[in-house]
Amino acid sequence: MSDTKGRLDDTLGEILARRKARGRLRKLSNTPTDFVDFSSNGYLSLSTNLEIQKSLLSRLQAEVATPKDSNGSRDSHRSLLGSGGSRLLDGNSPFAESLEDKIASFHGAEAALLFTSAYDANTGLLGSVPQPGDVIIYDELIHASVHEGMRVSRAAKKIPFAHSSISEAQRGRTTDTKESRAISGSKNQGLGHVLRELAKDERVASCKANVFICVEGLYSMDGDTILLKEIVETVDQYLPSGNGYIIVDEAHSVGVFGKDGRGLVCQLGLEDRIWARVLGFGKAIGCAGGVVLCSPVTRSYLINYAKSLIYTTSMTFTSLASIDVVYDFLVSGQSEPLRRYLETLIYYTRHKLCALYTRLRPDRHTLYVEETTLKSPIIPVLTASPRSLAEHCQRFGFMVRPIVSPTVPAGSERVRICLHFANTKKQVDELCDVIEAWVRNQMSKVASQGNTESLKLKEIAHVFAKGDKPRL
The missing domain is CATH 3.40.640.10 (Type I PLP-dependent aspartate aminotransferase-like (Major domain))
Structure with a gap:
């Protein structure tokens, strides 16, 4: 490696280190195939729809099987793998x-x-x-x-x-x-x-x-x-x-x-x-x-x-x-049943999350779910510890992602739940159970810290009452 390249890598490495120290370092990751998807943007699950996949394969097979011309060769302008250039040159059709x-x-x-x-x-x-x-x-x-x-x-x-x-x-x-x-x-x-x-x-x-x-x-x-x-x-x-x-x-x-x-x-x-x-x-x-x-x-x-x-x-x-x-x-209208089911799942999930929040009443630092009538498949679950919550959900096979600053404004970090047609109410129930377990654990930690601080304050007060200097 040349000295010039080494110096540049050093500079870039320092910049990355500073980002990592701020908790903002991005990394590529792969989603395990057996995870339940509550993260991707494929709201109607069309990319995995078997009918659409069959239609696409049929279309491609028909294109490959295009009859040859009178000279026995295929149309030289027909290509499945590349377009040949920009729209203004050879890429239009x-x-x-x-x-x-x-x-x-x-x-x-x-x-x-x-x-x-x-x-x-x-x-x-x-x-x-x-x-x-x-x-x-x-x-x-x-x-x-x-x-x-x-x-x-x-x-x-x-x-x-x-x-x-x-x-x-x-x-x-x-x-x-x-x-x-x-x-x-x-x-x-x-x-x-x-x-x-x-x-x-x-x-x-x-x-x-x-x-x-x-x-x-x-x-x-x-x-x-x-x-x-x-x-x-x-x-x-x-x-x-x-x-x-x-x-x-x-x-x-x-x-x-x-x-x-x-x-x-x-x-x-x-x-x-x-x-x-x-x-x-x-x-x-x-x-x-x-x-x-x-x-x-x-x-x-x-x-x-x-x-x-x-x-x-x-x-x-x-x-x-x-x-x-x-x-x-x-x-053809075939997406309408998918959209209607997604709407029911959105209502069901929002109700479950709001019920969880109302029942536990955690402080907003731990978790906050806003009660709305929105029909959006994107549901933000606000928390000051998005990575911890996301990692907890992933340990149980649910793919959700932490969203942190600067993607969202500082102080509005969250885990984002994205719903899809392929999700089931049972999966939503299980995800909510996993989130509830994490919240209860966080609340228990907060309570434990509060009790420790309370005991320490009582000890200090007792020492002061005796007229001795407390050991802090």
């Missing part, structure tokens, strides 16, 4: 374009453009569309891909707003005051306040500058949805000239909400009021990749200016085929 049409139609959009991931879709959209002088305002809890898109964006301003101002779970709990923001832990103003101040800007008021409003349909850490109708009304109120453009990241909400899993925007009938939607196929859809739902003009613009589309190899036939067979499954 009639199949990709027909799939985009199918996706757009299913979600009530004018057009769709596929990306290799929802991350790339967000970076491409935010990194290219806002023009110099435009403004991006975003939920303070928005996904990292939106931050990356804003980082390379030419927008003049990027302004965060308080998540509590648009959260369904926090409806009515917070107001746009300094005291309320302090309670919620946010340093940012609410969406209404930010828009009201922007409306005073001459360039915004005269429509010389556009305002892009970035939110998510379902938030992956807190499992809460947004008040999307109220967001639309607020944007209309402060930007009545129509230069406010709402972007909804539906990576986690597609497949979960709306008829046949069309997403939150479709569930609320707001297809014509949302400028763009970004969908991810790696969650409930059970595949990989992403798509931007937008107007035909926006689609054409992204083809010309979105670097994350232009300068990357396009999706392979196998990736496109997997998305296609899943959308056939959704279009």
Whole structure:
């Protein structure tokens, strides 16, 4: 190893050591195949659905068995393993374009453009569309891909707003005051306040500058949805000239909400009021990749200016085929029974966890479960000891993951429970029993420490009463 490489490794090693000392070191891990999954984002369990798997295999076998041409050779442009290049060079195909049409139609959009991931879709959209002088305002809890898109964006301003101002779970709990923001832990103003101040800007008021409003349909850490109708009304109120453009990241909400899993925007009938939607196929859809739902003009613009589309190899036939067979499954309505069962399991699990919390009444430092009526498959279980709780659950065969700062704000560490169609009520019962055992053990430790400190204080008081100096 050269001295230069050695010095660099030393520097990187020191940085990693500092992160480890703060308890923030990340590592790759493998999930044992016999563990019960309460961690992954495959909410409808479509990636393991036998009917979908059979359809995909049939599609691939049919592609391999394509008849040879008159010269006895296969079509040289047909490939299962690679796309051959970017969409603008050799990676496009009639199949990709027909799939985009199918996706757009299913979600009530004018057009769709596929990306290799929802991350790339967000970076491409935010990194290219806002023009110099435009403004991006975003939920303070928005996904990292939106931050990356804003980082390379030419927008003049990027302004965060308080998540509590648009959260369904926090409806009515917070107001746009300094005291309320302090309670919620946010340093940012609410969406209404930010828009009201922007409306005073001459360039915004005269429509010389556009305002892009970035939110998510379902938030992956807190499992809460947004008040999307109220967001639309607020944007209309402060930007009545129509230069406010709402972007909804539906990576986690597609497949979960709306008829046949069309997403939150479709569930609320707001297809014509949302400028763009970004969908991810790696969650409930059970595949990989992403798509931007937008107007035909926006689609054409992204083809010309979105670097994350232009300068990357396009999706392979196998990736496109997997998305296609899943959308056939959704279009046919076969996902509805899965979604209905998932909704019942969500209600059952939330009730069990809230009953556990109400019965034990641990301090919030040990464990806290919020009682809500949310229909989200993501349930955060807050604790100051997320790694301990997660490791305890894993010892009993339940895969849950600890979520710590900086992924979530310091002080809001948690174990995140993700529910799936493949989970059973019996598995939920067993998981809750395991969590309860951990909580009782933690409470016992706290009580024991309290008793020790109490005895020590009594001893000190007794010594003082005798007039002797205590030994501390």
